[in-house]
Amino acid sequence: MSEKIKKFMYLNRRAPYGTIYAWESLEVVLIGAAFDQDVSLAFIGDGVYQLLEGQDTSESDMKNFSTTYKALGDYDVTKLYVEKESLEERGLTLDDLMPLTWEDEDDDWAEKDSIRLVSRAELADVLDDQDVIYSF
Amino acid sequence: MKFAIQVNEGPYQHQATDSAYHFAKAALDAGHEIMRVFFYHDGVNNGTNLTTPPQDDRNIVNRWSELAKEHDLDMVVCVAAAQRRGIVDEGEMQRNGKDAQNIADGFRISGLGQLIEAGIQSERLMVFGD
Numbered sequence: 001m002s003e004k005i006k007k008f009m010y011l012n013r014r015a016p017y018g019t020i021y022a023w024e025s026l027e028v029v030l031i032g033a034a035f036d037q038d039v040s041l042a043f044i045g046d047g048v049y050q051l052l053e054g055q056d057t058s059e060s061d062m063k064n065f066s067t068t069y070k071a072l073g074d075y076d077v078t079k080l081y082v083e084k085e086s087l088e089e090r091g092l093t094l095d096d097l098m099p100l101t102w103e104d105e106d107d108d109w110a111e112k113d114s115i116r117l118v119s120r121a122e123l124a125d126v127l128d129d130q131d132v133i134y135s136f
Numbered sequence: 137m138k139f140a141i142q143v144n145e146g147p148y149q150h151q152a153t154d155s156a157y158h159f160a161k162a163a164l165d166a167g168h169e170i171m172r173v174f175f176y177h178d179g180v181n182n183g184t185n186l187t188t189p190p191q192d193d194r195n196i197v198n199r200w201s202e203l204a205k206e207h208d209l210d211m212v213v214c215v216a217a218a219q220r221r222g223i224v225d226e227g228e229m230q231r232n233g234k235d236a237q238n239i240a241d242g243f244r245i246s247g248l249g250q251l252i253e254a255g256i257q258s259e260r261l262m263v264f265g266d
C-alpha cells in the first residue's frame with residue numbers, strides 16, 4: 001500500500017449496554033485492525049464504563065462483550081486512552097477498570113499496560129494529533 | 137477536498153441523516169469529491185426502499201438515491217448492521233434464506249472494511265450522529 005499510515009482514533013462516548021454503539025464500535029476496531037494503521041481508542045464520558053471490571057449481563061439477556069477488550073492487544077491495538085475527569089465524575093478510579101495489557105515484541109515480549117490515563121487537556125492534544133476520528 | 141461521510145443514525149428519528157445529506161449536497165455543489173457515504177448503526181435504515189413518509193414530508197431515502205444517481209455516489213450500508221436491522225439486497229436474501237429484499241436504489245451492502253478504507257483514502261471523514 002502506497003498510502004501513508006494514518007492515525008486512527010476510535011472515540012467511545014457511551015456506556016457498554018443500553019445502546020448498541022459500544023459493541024458496534026468494537027466491531028469496527030476489530031475489522032480496522034487488519035488495515036495496519038496507527039490505532040488508538042479513547043474512552044470519555046459514560047464510555048469509561050466499557051472498561052469496567054466485573055461486568056455481569058446475565059440477567060439482561062445481553063451478550064457480555066467486555067472480554068473482547070482484553071483481546072485488543074493481540075490485534076496490535078495497544079493504546080487505550082481513558083480520561084481521568086470522566087472516571088472521577090463517576091466515582092471511579094483506574095483500579096475499577098479491567099487490567100488491559102499487550103506484549104511488546106520489540107522488548108522481549110514484555111507485558112505492558114494498554115490503558116493510558118490522561119487528563120481532559122491531554123486527551124484534547126491526543127485528539128488534535130489524529131488523522132481520522134471515528135466517534136461512537 | 138476528498139470527503140468521506142459516515143451516517144450513524146436512522147432517518148426521521150434523528151437530524152444526523154438530514155445534516156449528512158445537506159452537507160453532502162453542499163460539498164458536491166461546491167465542487168468537492170465525496171468518495172463514499174457509509175451507513176452504520178441505525179443509519180442503515182436510510183437504505184430501505186420500504187420507507188413511505190407522508191406526502192408533505194421529505195423522502196429521505198429517495199433523496200439519497202437521487203443524489204447518488206446525479207453524482208455517481210458510492211453509498212454503502214454496513215452488512216453486519218444491516219443484517220441486525222433487516223436491510224436486505226439480492227445476495228443477502230439468498231444467503232440468509234429471506235423471501236424479500238428492500239435495498240433502495242443507489243445503495244449497496246458491504247463490510248466494515250469499506251468504512252476503514254474510507255478513512256484511509258479520504259482527506260476528511262465526516263461523522264454524522266448523536
